[in-house]
Amino acid sequence: xxxxxxxxxxxxxxxxLLAMAGGCHTVLGPAPLEENWxxxxxxxxxxxxxxxxxxxxxxxRLSEVIEDQYASTVxxxxxxxxxxxxxxxxxxxxxxxxxxxHAGRAYPETESFRFVAVPPADGNLFHLMSHEANHVFVINxxxxxxxxxxxxxxxxxxxxxxxxxxxxxxxxxxxRTQRAQVLPLARVYNNDAWKDLTAQAAYNTSASFxxxxxxxxxxxxxxxxxxxxxxxxxxxxxxxxxRTLESLEAxxxxxxxxxxx
Amino acid sequence: xxxxxxLPAAVQAQTAPAGSTWRAWAGHDTFRFRDTAKSSPPVDxxxxxxxxxxxxxxxxxxxxxxxxxxxxxxAFSAAGGFVYVTGIxxxxxxxxxxxRFLEGGYxxxxxFARAIGIRSLHAGxxxxxxxxxxxxxxxxGGNELSETTTAGSIAGVAALRFRPAGRVSADVExxxxxxxxxxxxxxxxxxxxQKASWGGGWFTELTARVNLRVAERTxxxxxxxxxxxxxxxxxxxxxxxxxxxxxxxxxxx
Numbered sequence: 001x002x003x004x005x006x007x008x009x010x011x012x013x014x015x016x017l018l019a020m021a022g023g024c025h026t027v028l029g030p031a032p033l034e035e036n037w038x039x040x041x042x043x044x045x046x047x048x049x050x051x052x053x054x055x056x057x058x059x060x061r062l063s064e065v066i067e068d069q070y071a072s073t074v075x076x077x078x079x080x081x082x083x084x085x086x087x088x089x090x091x092x093x094x095x096x097x098x099x100x101x102h103a104g105r106a107y108p109e110t111e112s113f114r115f116v117a118v119p120p121a122d123g124n125l126f127h128l129m130s131h132e133a134n135h136v137f138v139i140n141x142x143x144x145x146x147x148x149x150x151x152x153x154x155x156x157x158x159x160x161x162x163x164x165x166x167x168x169x170x171x172x173x174x175x176r177t178q179r180a181q182v183l184p185l186a187r188v189y190n191n192d193a194w195k196d197l198t199a200q201a202a203y204n205t206s207a208s209f210x211x212x213x214x215x216x217x218x219x220x221x222x223x224x225x226x227x228x229x230x231x232x233x234x235x236x237x238x239x240x241x242x243r244t245l246e247s248l249e250a251x252x253x254x255x256x257x258x259x260x261x
Numbered sequence: 262x263x264x265x266x267x268l269p270a271a272v273q274a275q276t277a278p279a280g281s282t283w284r285a286w287a288g289h290d291t292f293r294f295r296d297t298a299k300s301s302p303p304v305d306x307x308x309x310x311x312x313x314x315x316x317x318x319x320x321x322x323x324x325x326x327x328x329x330x331x332x333x334x335x336a337f338s339a340a341g342g343f344v345y346v347t348g349i350x351x352x353x354x355x356x357x358x359x360x361r362f363l364e365g366g367y368x369x370x371x372x373f374a375r376a377i378g379i380r381s382l383h384a385g386x387x388x389x390x391x392x393x394x395x396x397x398x399x400x401x402g403g404n405e406l407s408e409t410t411t412a413g414s415i416a417g418v419a420a421l422r423f424r425p426a427g428r429v430s431a432d433v434e435x436x437x438x439x440x441x442x443x444x445x446x447x448x449x450x451x452x453x454x455q456k457a458s459w460g461g462g463w464f465t466e467l468t469a470r471v472n473l474r475v476a477e478r479t480x481x482x483x484x485x486x487x488x489x490x491x492x493x494x495x496x497x498x499x500x501x502x503x504x505x506x507x508x509x510x511x512x513x514x
Contacts, residue, residue, distance in 0.1 A: 029304060029489045029491070029500055029502070030295055030297065030303075030304040030305075030306030030500055031303065031304075031306070033308065033309075033310055033346060033347075033348040034308065034348050035348050035349055037347075037348055037349050039347070039349060039350070048308070048347065048348070048349070078451075079450070079451075080402075080403060080404060080450050080451040081401070081402040081403065081404055081450065082402045082403045083401050083402025083403070083404075084352075084402075086308070086309050086345070086347060088308045097303060097305065105298040105299075105305060106298070107295070107296045107297075107298065107306075107307030107308070107309065108296065109294070109296035109307070109311070109497070109499060110294075110295060110296055110307040110309040110310070110311055110345065111309070111345070111401060111402070112307050112308055112309040114308055140401045140402055140404060140450075141402075141404070141450055142448075142450065142454065143446065143448040143450070143454035143455075143456055144446070144456050144495075144496050144497060145496065148496070151496065227454060227456065
């Protein structure tokens with residue numbers, strides 16, 4: 001190629017500028033909002049479902065479950081939150097860019113969540129939906145949790161069992177029967193260790209412990225440790241409960257061992 | 262960074278005296294916010310958008326030689342009238358919700374002396390340091406949330422400048438910045454909760470401006486700007502977009 005190198009350089013800069021202008025945010029930013037929804041308003045949660053989907057066929061049941069969950073969570077933690085929440089139900093994990101058909105995500109800052117709604121309409125689906133909704137209720141009522149373990153565990157610990165047995169019944173039974181998978185609490189409430197833990201075991205361990213803690217000692221104390229960061233978590237537990245985390249952990253495991261469902 | 266600063270050193274010697282210009286401008290700024298559950302591509306952002314709009318005011322000071330530019334700028338904007346955009350509609354938010362931005366910066370830019378393709382069309386590159394303070398007031402379910410963020414950024418800027426002999430000229434600027442930030446959330450929900458954390462982020466900004474000279478020292482300018490941003494804090498993240506259309510007056514001393 002002949003010619004002035006500076007001219008080529010300048011032309012290359014121009015071409016790069018034109019090619020990239022406005023494109024970076026398109027690549028690194030989010031996809032536009034989707035429009036293929038039908039809206040089904042409820043008293044406190046509005047569902048957005050795909051037309052003629054499984055979720056739309058079962059929206060009355062989903063609405064019934066989520067309204068109960070809303071009331072249950074607010075009551076259990078004594079929250080003052082009373083916002084209106086938007087729930088988006090997808091037909092598959094692939095459609096929502098999730099890794100499986102049993103997945104969801106919560107967006108507390110915009111009071112919304114999304115989840116995959118596939119048959120059957122049973123406790124697994126209701127648990128998933130309630131878990132994601134609980135993130136919205138809890139974070140808007142208590143602020144951000146101090147650890148990933150508290151954030152994810154509390155969302156499952158608060159799942160209401162009015163319409164299924166996938167809340168406490170599942171968690172305490174899992175702790176009793178799957179003891180080899182139960183993780184040490186000191187690791188579960190350590191953000192540095194969280195990413196190395198098996199996700200399902202970490203979620204279940206934290207949820208089971210927090211459900212027991214809430215049932216045994218009430219919401220006031222749980223609210224006091226909710227925002228504790230990893231490095232302060234054990235000390236905060238000690239100060240609030242007057243007992244070490246290890247001591248509470250032993251009591252919780254004994255309770256689960258004796259759990260008869 | 263070293264590459265950015267070294268390349269323009271090859272431009273021709275500059276002997277023309279520096280000229281400075283002031284530009285005061287005002288316009289309309291739209292702010293769109295979505296919280297994110299995953300910030301790496303493909304970004305997992307909320308299906309609902311928090312959107313508001315309001316006035317923006319700004320002041321720029323340029324010190325320019327033919328192929329060199331120093332620019333100081335400051336701007337303030339206040340967005341209100343917020344809604345939740347759901348994809349198929351909009352839900353009004355309480356009147357107390359707002360987003361305010363105070364930002365400023367300094368940029369050093371150099372242009373290549375040789376025109377590219379068209380006479381009087383020059384490419385340039387620069388580096389910009391900026392600072393910003395933004396405050397969100399939210400009302401969620403009866404609870405009050407105040408969020409204040411202070412941020413510093415360093416950006417690389419690519420630019421095109423078209424300055425023909427006539428009365429009309431144009432500029433296009435494209436910048437990408439890394440951001441270091443400190444955010445504080447204050448929630449009043451029966452009792453009060455406060456959480457502060459360091460964070461990081463990036464933004465991509467595109468600005469196009471057309472200038473019309475109306476007198477020897479005075480020009481009118483109309484500009485469009487679009488900035489996409491990503492912010493990551495401890496246990497939370499969000500992405501936003503700011504679009505502005507502004508008009509202003511430029512006075513050359």
